[in-house]
Amino acid sequence: MQVSVENLSPIERRLTVGVPAERIETEVESRLQKAAKTVRIDGFRPGKVPMKVVKQRYSAGIREEVVGEVVRQSFYEAVTQEKLNPVGSPNIEPKTLEAGKDFEYTATFEILPEVEFTDLSKIEVEKVTAKIEDADIESQIEQLREQQQEMKATKRAAKEGDQVVIAFEGKVDGETFEGGSSDETPLVLGSNTMIPGFEDGLLGIKPGEERVLDLEFPESYHAEELAGKAVQFTVKAKKSFKPVPAELNEEFFAKYGIEGGEEEFRTKLRESMEAALESALNNKLKSNLIDKLLGAHEIAVPSALVDQEIDQIRNEMVQQFGGGQQIDPSMFPADMFKDRAVQRVASGLLINQYVRDNQLSASDEQVRTAIENFASTYEDSDQVIEHVYANEQQLQHFKSVAVEEQVIAGLLEKVQVKEVAGNYQDVMYPPAPEPEAEESAEA
Numbered sequence: 001m002q003v004s005v006e007n008l009s010p011i012e013r014r015l016t017v018g019v020p021a022e023r024i025e026t027e028v029e030s031r032l033q034k035a036a037k038t039v040r041i042d043g044f045r046p047g048k049v050p051m052k053v054v055k056q057r058y059s060a061g062i063r064e065e066v067v068g069e070v071v072r073q074s075f076y077e078a079v080t081q082e083k084l085n086p087v088g089s090p091n092i093e094p095k096t097l098e099a100g101k102d103f104e105y106t107a108t109f110e111i112l113p114e115v116e117f118t119d120l121s122k123i124e125v126e127k128v129t130a131k132i133e134d135a136d137i138e139s140q141i142e143q144l145r146e147q148q149q150e151m152k153a154t155k156r157a158a159k160e161g162d163q164v165v166i167a168f169e170g171k172v173d174g175e176t177f178e179g180g181s182s183d184e185t186p187l188v189l190g191s192n193t194m195i196p197g198f199e200d201g202l203l204g205i206k207p208g209e210e211r212v213l214d215l216e217f218p219e220s221y222h223a224e225e226l227a228g229k230a231v232q233f234t235v236k237a238k239k240s241f242k243p244v245p246a247e248l249n250e251e252f253f254a255k256y257g258i259e260g261g262e263e264e265f266r267t268k269l270r271e272s273m274e275a276a277l278e279s280a281l282n283n284k285l286k287s288n289l290i291d292k293l294l295g296a297h298e299i300a301v302p303s304a305l306v307d308q309e310i311d312q313i314r315n316e317m318v319q320q321f322g323g324g325q326q327i328d329p330s331m332f333p334a335d336m337f338k339d340r341a342v343q344r345v346a347s348g349l350l351i352n353q354y355v356r357d358n359q360l361s362a363s364d365e366q367v368r369t370a371i372e373n374f375a376s377t378y379e380d381s382d383q384v385i386e387h388v389y390a391n392e393q394q395l396q397h398f399k400s401v402a403v404e405e406q407v408i409a410g411l412l413e414k415v416q417v418k419e420v421a422g423n424y425q426d427v428m429y430p431p432a433p434e435p436e437a438e439e440s441a442e443a
Helices: 021-036 051-081 134-147 250-254 261-296 303-321 338-358 364-375 381-390 392-414 424-428 437-442
Strands: 002-007 012-019 086-096 103-111 124-129 150-153 163-172 175-188 210-216 230-244 416-421
Touching: 012 021, 012 051, 021 051, 051 086, 051 103, 086 303, 124 261, 134 261, 134 424, 175 230, 250 261, 261 338, 261 392, 261 424, 303 338, 338 392, 364 381, 364 392, 381 392
Parallel strands: 124 416
Antiparallel strands: 002 012, 012 103, 086 103, 150 230, 163 175, 163 230, 210 230
């Protein structure tokens, strides 16, 4: 078997493979001989069909089958011989395919790239530090109280955050339209449920009061016949409710599994916040490290791996936001996730290269620690640990987690780490990045 390799790019290769005719013809002849013993053709007794007839009927199909198997086998032999590590399926193009002649084909494919680490000591990584202040505790308690709030009837002028039960009728060009009226609709002011100006126009309204709102439908309104048109709504407030945060009492504490009163509640809350903060700071440090490493290395990313990662992100999105509905992940355009997929693949290649260079593996103790850290976030941690060990796929995941932790620790020892003071709120609730003008317009 003859093999030649052509480098098309840093990660793309083209193999030209020549297979001796004898390898194919011998196998074709062998299979025809076997077929002659079993085929049934009208006019001939079983096993007595002339070879000439068998070849006429079955030679083409058997040859195609043999060639397919020879391509698969010879491709594996060729990449092993040339010490190549293919990623994804090769694109096979036959160059010659004639009976009695040597068979030649080309296989174009991507390979797993080798990453050569630069001088890591010249890379500076920010390590954000933060601690929980008393004000953070109070802020968190207020959030929890608001989550458990009740809506109580009120006759005061409606404020943002109040719920107003309204009856309304909308008219365009003096005519009512489908979906433009209701006898009783609860509406939280400030929720941006209605078209622009509707909720603002009801601020200060009281139960029994009626208002007329002259507004316009947005140009991008989903109903094309209404988009951009002037509309007049007659709105009457029937009831009004104000949000009242939950009181700090035994009933409130019980919802969070606390029986020892406010002091125990505050202690447990601080412990929970400290654990969450530590996790967030570690994730932020890891993210900063990976970003710096990606910026310092040029990594050719195989498109096959990017496509796989895009599919993975699509499935994650469906699981997270699908709400139990049957959604086809492919409905989301690949371009939505390409940048994120490229970054994830590149970071994975970096980590895997470090693992290979340093021959890292996870000990049973390290895997156990990774599992216990994960299980500690659940009430019945022992049951979670037992479940993980009983599931081979999940166990492999935590082996990978344990190895990755070694990678991150090893890399942090080699780079320059610069501590930067931060605070709890910015770490736990970072502001969303400002969208670019074009992205805002699309949104």
